[in-house]
Amino acid sequence: MPLKLTFDTNGDPAKVLYITAYDMPIPSEKEVLIQTIAAPVNPVDINVVQGKYIFNFEQVGFEGVGRVIKTGKGVKNFKIGHHVVPTVYAGTWRTHFTLHEDNLLRIPKDMDIALAATFYVNPVTVYAMLKDFIKLEPGDTVIQNGANSACGVIVIQMCKTWGINTVNVVRDRPNINELKQFLKDLGATYVLTEKEIKETNIFKTGQLDMPSLGLNCIGGDLANNILRHLKDEGVLVTYGGMSLEPIKVSTTPLVFKNIKIEGFNVTRWVNKERNVVKLPAIYKDIIDMIMNGDLKAPPHVFVNFMDYKKALSSVLTKNGMVGSKYILDFRTPPKM
Numbered sequence: 001m002p003l004k005l006t007f008d009t010n011g012d013p014a015k016v017l018y019i020t021a022y023d024m025p026i027p028s029e030k031e032v033l034i035q036t037i038a039a040p041v042n043p044v045d046i047n048v049v050q051g052k053y054i055f056n057f058e059q060v061g062f063e064g065v066g067r068v069i070k071t072g073k074g075v076k077n078f079k080i081g082h083h084v085v086p087t088v089y090a091g092t093w094r095t096h097f098t099l100h101e102d103n104l105l106r107i108p109k110d111m112d113i114a115l116a117a118t119f120y121v122n123p124v125t126v127y128a129m130l131k132d133f134i135k136l137e138p139g140d141t142v143i144q145n146g147a148n149s150a151c152g153v154i155v156i157q158m159c160k161t162w163g164i165n166t167v168n169v170v171r172d173r174p175n176i177n178e179l180k181q182f183l184k185d186l187g188a189t190y191v192l193t194e195k196e197i198k199e200t201n202i203f204k205t206g207q208l209d210m211p212s213l214g215l216n217c218i219g220g221d222l223a224n225n226i227l228r229h230l231k232d233e234g235v236l237v238t239y240g241g242m243s244l245e246p247i248k249v250s251t252t253p254l255v256f257k258n259i260k261i262e263g264f265n266v267t268r269w270v271n272k273e274r275n276v277v278k279l280p281a282i283y284k285d286i287i288d289m290i291m292n293g294d295l296k297a298p299p300h301v302f303v304n305f306m307d308y309k310k311a312l313s314s315v316l317t318k319n320g321m322v323g324s325k326y327i328l329d330f331r332t333p334p335k336m
């Protein structure tokens with residue numbers, strides 16, 4: 001019996017979400033029936049349940065990985081047994097779902113499940129931000145806050161693959177040296193705490209070129225801490241606001257350095273006609289990086305689908321949002 005996580009009214013996900021049974025979906029023409037293998041809990045999913053997201057979805061779950069178990073009439077690109085990931089918001093917090101074959105991407109069966117489940121949102125977000133706002137060359141520098149977040153660790157690894165330096169800002173914590181070493185092992189050039197980034201002289205002394213691109217997922221003063229280090233004509237891209245604090249920008253970087261302030265949302269980006277043609281090449285590049293070992297999964301925890309409240313209780317804390325990625329695991333068939 002298929003099961004899904006659903007809600008009747010917006011609110012606290014831990015309170016309004018519940019598991020219920022539903023009829024097995026039947027794929028229509030050009031549709032594929034997918035059995036879910038794993039699906040992450042992303043901040044956007046929490047926002048959907050809370051009613052804070054700009055788009056409305058009846059079923060929760062942006063991304064995930066599944067197995068094709070049935071195909072509708074006319075399906076050409078998928079066969080039973082293929083592993084696939086959705087390329088649209090698919091409502092993956094359920095055991096079974098159907099999608100048009102145009103909204104699916106086939107991935108290698110031997111791809112790591114955690115990487116497959118988190119393939120779409122964060123890797124595509126990072127790839128687009130690194131490629132779309134400013135032309136980066138090997139030897140250039142990118143600076144980011146939230147560097148140990150799911151997106152942050154991908155920024156480090158993609159930049160390392162492309163020969164780009166990264167300055168990575170993280171919160172101070174008891175195990176800060178351990179975290180710094182973890183990020184350096186992934187390829188980080190520098191890892192600095194929020195206090196250290198205010199005091200650093202690595203750019204003034206020429207140890208590293210000033211960054212041309214800044215990535216902000218925190219907001220507030222922590223956004224300004226990276227903005228102030230950007231070179232002339234640099235770009236600050238905001239793709240999240242974990243601090244829930246607004247960005248207050250002084251006139252100096254705008255008037256005297258011509259810094260640009262941009263925002264990014266992956267759903268809006270992929271829906272633009274000029275970007276649609278880029279997606280096949282982007283997907284291939286990301287798959288190649290994963291299969292070559294250049295892109296590793298972010299720190300993650302698998303949680304059995306039936307224990308979803310455990311995942312929600314972790315993600316809804318600040319530490320959960322910027323620490324491990326929680327992934328709902330469907331590999332043990334859920335039962336009511």
